[in-house]
Amino acid sequence: MSGARRRVVVVGAGFGGLETAKALADEPVDVVVIDKRNHHCFQPLLYQVATAALSPADIAWPIRGILRGQANATVLMAEVETIDPQARIVRAGGRAIPYDDLVLATGATHSYFGHPEWAQVAPGLKSIEDATALRRAILLAFERAELSDDPAERERLLTFAIVGGGPTGVELAGAIAEVARQALPREFRRIDPREARVVLLEAGPRLLPSFPENLARYAERALARMGVDVAVRTRVVDCRPGAVETVGADGEPGRVPAETIVWAAGVRASPAGRWVAAETDPAGRIRVGPDLSVGGRPEIFAIGDTAAATDDEGRPVPGIAPAAKQMGRYVASVVAARARGRAPPAPFAYRHHGDLATIGRRAAVVKLDRLELKGALGWWFWGFAHVYYLIGLRNRLIVAVQWLWNYLTYQRGARLIVGAAADDAARR
Amino acid sequence: MSGARRRVVVVGAGFGGLETAKALADEPVDVVVIDKRNHHCFQPLLYQVATAALSPADIAWPIRGILRGQANATVLMAEVETIDPQARIVRAGGRAIPYDDLVLATGATHSYFGHPEWAQVAPGLKSIEDATALRRAILLAFERAELSDDPAERERLLTFAIVGGGPTGVELAGAIAEVARQALPREFRRIDPREARVVLLEAGPRLLPSFPENLARYAERALARMGVDVAVRTRVVDCRPGAVETVGADGEPGRVPAETIVWAAGVRASPAGRWVAAETDPAGRIRVGPDLSVGGRPEIFAIGDTAAATDDEGRPVPGIAPAAKQMGRYVASVVAARARGRAPPAPFAYRHHGDLATIGRRAAVVKLDRLELKGALGWWFWGFAHVYYLIGLRNRLIVAVQWLWNYLTYQRGARLIVGAAADDAARR
Numbered sequence: 001m002s003g004a005r006r007r008v009v010v011v012g013a014g015f016g017g018l019e020t021a022k023a024l025a026d027e028p029v030d031v032v033v034i035d036k037r038n039h040h041c042f043q044p045l046l047y048q049v050a051t052a053a054l055s056p057a058d059i060a061w062p063i064r065g066i067l068r069g070q071a072n073a074t075v076l077m078a079e080v081e082t083i084d085p086q087a088r089i090v091r092a093g094g095r096a097i098p099y100d101d102l103v104l105a106t107g108a109t110h111s112y113f114g115h116p117e118w119a120q121v122a123p124g125l126k127s128i129e130d131a132t133a134l135r136r137a138i139l140l141a142f143e144r145a146e147l148s149d150d151p152a153e154r155e156r157l158l159t160f161a162i163v164g165g166g167p168t169g170v171e172l173a174g175a176i177a178e179v180a181r182q183a184l185p186r187e188f189r190r191i192d193p194r195e196a197r198v199v200l201l202e203a204g205p206r207l208l209p210s211f212p213e214n215l216a217r218y219a220e221r222a223l224a225r226m227g228v229d230v231a232v233r234t235r236v237v238d239c240r241p242g243a244v245e246t247v248g249a250d251g252e253p254g255r256v257p258a259e260t261i262v263w264a265a266g267v268r269a270s271p272a273g274r275w276v277a278a279e280t281d282p283a284g285r286i287r288v289g290p291d292l293s294v295g296g297r298p299e300i301f302a303i304g305d306t307a308a309a310t311d312d313e314g315r316p317v318p319g320i321a322p323a324a325k326q327m328g329r330y331v332a333s334v335v336a337a338r339a340r341g342r343a344p345p346a347p348f349a350y351r352h353h354g355d356l357a358t359i360g361r362r363a364a365v366v367k368l369d370r371l372e373l374k375g376a377l378g379w380w381f382w383g384f385a386h387v388y389y390l391i392g393l394r395n396r397l398i399v400a401v402q403w404l405w406n407y408l409t410y411q412r413g414a415r416l417i418v419g420a421a422a423d424d425a426a427r428r
Numbered sequence: 429m430s431g432a433r434r435r436v437v438v439v440g441a442g443f444g445g446l447e448t449a450k451a452l453a454d455e456p457v458d459v460v461v462i463d464k465r466n467h468h469c470f471q472p473l474l475y476q477v478a479t480a481a482l483s484p485a486d487i488a489w490p491i492r493g494i495l496r497g498q499a500n501a502t503v504l505m506a507e508v509e510t511i512d513p514q515a516r517i518v519r520a521g522g523r524a525i526p527y528d529d530l531v532l533a534t535g536a537t538h539s540y541f542g543h544p545e546w547a548q549v550a551p552g553l554k555s556i557e558d559a560t561a562l563r564r565a566i567l568l569a570f571e572r573a574e575l576s577d578d579p580a581e582r583e584r585l586l587t588f589a590i591v592g593g594g595p596t597g598v599e600l601a602g603a604i605a606e607v608a609r610q611a612l613p614r615e616f617r618r619i620d621p622r623e624a625r626v627v628l629l630e631a632g633p634r635l636l637p638s639f640p641e642n643l644a645r646y647a648e649r650a651l652a653r654m655g656v657d658v659a660v661r662t663r664v665v666d667c668r669p670g671a672v673e674t675v676g677a678d679g680e681p682g683r684v685p686a687e688t689i690v691w692a693a694g695v696r697a698s699p700a701g702r703w704v705a706a707e708t709d710p711a712g713r714i715r716v717g718p719d720l721s722v723g724g725r726p727e728i729f730a731i732g733d734t735a736a737a738t739d740d741e742g743r744p745v746p747g748i749a750p751a752a753k754q755m756g757r758y759v760a761s762v763v764a765a766r767a768r769g770r771a772p773p774a775p776f777a778y779r780h781h782g783d784l785a786t787i788g789r790r791a792a793v794v795k796l797d798r799l800e801l802k803g804a805l806g807w808w809f810w811g812f813a814h815v816y817y818l819i820g821l822r823n824r825l826i827v828a829v830q831w832l833w834n835y836l837t838y839q840r841g842a843r844l845i846v847g848a849a850a851d852d853a854a855r856r
Contacts, residue, residue: 057842057843062844077575143505187493414485416466
C-alpha cells in the first residue's frame, strides 16, 4: 500500500485529527485515522450534556459517518499500544500499521497538580462518559436530598463545588445554577432545589483569564445574579469525598462541604510524547518545530492539545478547538506538499479569532478581533456559532430544536439517571 | 398525613403505575410514587435505542417532570427493601412509608427458563441501560470485525442471534438488518457490513403468536427479504459466549456462532409477589381478584406485568402497555371510590384494542379490532401511533424529526459506543 502512495496515520479524531484527515481528501495519500472511541465529540458542549440540556448523540458523531464519503480514508477504532519511530509503525488493536507520516492528535486529559488521588473525588469533563457520569451525580444529589431528613446531609448534597474559573468552570457553574433554579423547583416536595449552592473556586485573581478584564467582571456579576458563589484567589489544597479544602489569598483555610465536586482546573497532554520519546513541556505537550514536526523527525507531527506550539510572536497557542483545526489544516498542507513533491509551505502561523463563553440564559461573553459582546447579544451569537459548527446537518437541527424548547419552557429534556447501581456505590 | 386523606403508595412508574398516579390527580388522596429509576421509559421503543435510531432521552422522561403539576403526588427515587402488609408500611431508600392503599406495578424482567447463567451471555431489553449496552455490543462487533484478519472470527463477530420471535424479537431483527444493510455499508473499508447475518430463533411454529397467521407469514417474508434468517420450531438449548446451541423440530441439533446474542424470549414478573407473600403463577405474576386486589388484602393491588389477570372470558390479559394502563386507571377508580366513600366500581374488564409490530422500513403489521394493515400503510400507522403516545410534546417533536431524518437519509444518528473499557472486557 505504501510505495505508490504516502500513507498518513492520524492518531486521534478530535478537532485537530479530523481536520487533518478531511484536508487530505483530495491529495494522493492514504489516510488511516485511529481513535480509541468510535465518535468525534464536540467537547465545548459537553457541559450541556452534563447538565441535561442535550443528549450525547447531539454533540457526538461517529467518525466513520464523518469520513464515509472520503475514499482515501480508513477509520480504525483501536487503542495505540506502542509506536516504533525507527520502523515507522504504529501498533494498535493488535495490528501493525506502517506510516510515512504520523500525526499525533490525542488531546489532553485532566491534571490534578500532583494529586492523582483527587481524580476519583473530583472528576472532570473531557468525554461523553464524563458528561453522563456528572449528569448522573448532579441529578442523584437532588434525589438523595429529597429522601434525607438530616439538614447537614441535605446541605452537603445540594452543594456543587467547581474547581477552576476558566470557560468550562464558568459554563458549568451557570448551567448547574439554572438546573437548580429553573428546571427543578416545581418537581420536588420535600426540598427546595433553589436552595442548592453552586461554588466556583478559582486560584487566580479573576475568572476567565483569557478574556479582557471587563468581560470577566461581567461574568462574575452575571454568575452572582444567578446565585453562584464565586471565590477567586482561592486555592484548592485537598479534595476529599464530601468536601473541598481551600486556602484564601490571606492564607486563611476554608472548607466547602459538597457531595459533587467537578474539576475544571488543569489539563495535561495525553501520553503521545512518551510513545515517540519526544521532548515535552511541563504539561506533557510535545515541543514542536515551526512546521509542527517533532524534533529530529520530520515525518512525525503533533497538533492540538498534544503540541506545545507558539504563534509568530512567541506566545503559546491556546488549547482551543479553532487552534487545533488550524494546526490540522497546516499539517495536511505539509504532508500534501511532500506527496506531490512540492516545496513545503511557510511555517505555521496561528491566527486567534477570539474567545466565547456562555454563562446562562441570555448571558455570554464574546471577544473577537475588534468586537466585544456580552449579555443577551453575546448569548445569541454564542448559540448560533455553536449550532453552526456542530458537525452534520442533523445535529444542528436537533440541537437547535432542543435549545429552543429548553429556552421556551425552562425545561431540560435529557434528565436521565442511567448507569449501574454498582457504579453509583463506587462513586459515593 | 394519613388520617385526613388516604395515602396511596404506587411502586413502579411504568405504564401502569404512572397511569394510576395520574388518574388520581383530582381525587382526595395523597399519592407517593416510588421507583428505583428517575425516569419512565417508553419500553416499546427500546429496540430503536439499541439500534441507534433514537437517543435514550427521546424515549424516557423524568417521572418528576411528568407529575410536576400534580400537587397531590410525591415522587421518591428509591429501591423498595421490604413491605410490611400488617403494619401497612413500605420500606424504601431507608425510609418507612405508610400506606392506606398499595399498588404494585413493578413490571417484569427476563426469564431464562431455568438457566440464569444465560443472562450474562444473552442480555435482554427492558431498560435504557440494556438498550445502550446492546447498542454498544452491536456497533463494537462491526468495529472488531474491521480490525480482524481471521475469516471465522469476522463471521462470528458479524452474526447476531436473537432468541424469541415475538414483537421485540421481530423488531430487533429487522432493525439490526437495516443497520447492517443501509446505515453502515459505505463506512467500512475492510469488511462489507451487508455480509452481517441476523438469525431469529423461535421455538414455536411461527413468529408473532399474538397476531393472525397471515400477518405473521407476512412478517416472515418481509424479514427474509431484508436478509434475516428466520428459524421457527427451533429451540435454544444453550447460550455460551460466541454461540447458541439449538434443537430443531426433528430433534436435530444446530449451532449458530454469534458474538452478539439477544434474549427476547421469556419474561417473568418482578419479585413484588414475594414482598407481600402473595400467590403467584409460574411466571411470578401475582394472582389478583376481579378488582385487581391481592387475595385477602383489599388494600393491595397488582397491575401490569406484575399481575396475572384475566379478561371477562377468562383469557389472560397480555403483558402490553395498553393493558397496564387500563389496569392502572381501573385501580385508581377503586381507590378513588374508597376515598370518596362511594360504591366500588364493577370488576375490571380488559378491552383488547389490537397489536402492532414494525419490521423495518415501510414494513409493519397492525391488527386492530376490525382492521388489519401490513406493509407501508401499517408502518406509517405504527409510526404515528408511537409518536402520539410518547409522553411530552418535546419527545414527540424530536422523535418525529429524527425518524424523518433517518427515513430520508438511511442514517442512524445515535451510533455512539459509550461505556468503560472495563465493562467491555467483562462482557466479552
